[in-house]
Amino acid sequence: MKYRIVAVGKLKQGFLAAGCAHFLERLGPYAKTEVLELKEGRGSPQQVVEQEGTLLLSAASGYLIALDERGTQRTSASWAARTGELETRSVGQVSFLLGGANGHGETLRGRVDELWSLSKLTLPHELARLVLLEQLYRAETIRAGHPYHRD
Secondary structure (H helix, E strand, O other), X not given: OEEEEEEEOOOOOHHHHHHHHHHHHHHOOOOXXXXXXXXXXXXXXXXXXXXXXXXXXXXXXXXXXXXXXXXXXXXHHHHHHHHHHHHHOOOOEEEEEEOEOOEOOHHHHHHOXXXXXXXXXXXXXXXHXXXXXXXXXXXXXXXXXXXXXXX
């Protein structure tokens, strides 16, 4: 499986950048993963959401999963199972879309294949990227039978 993480904005906090780099490196032996950082939108909140949605969709490819508070919440084991199902269906690439501070608009939500939620908590989009990378690593290690995950 190949993962593309398409995120609005750059990581500004050093500890978050270090954490993301750590999990990208750990994920490397299991799945090719790339991160694309897009420019934040400008204007009113609605204009920003629409601009960012257009950019996210244009940079994404393959099977599209937007991380959104309205999405399906999954356990780590169900992440592993779902990514395994997608791979079994010959999905070669999954793009995860991370919006900016204003989230995703209805246009983007209507054009993706699935909506997933990382938590019922509101997470800053930079922290959501770190959580996403860790969960992808965890899912891949579950699928590989590695003891990283504990039930």
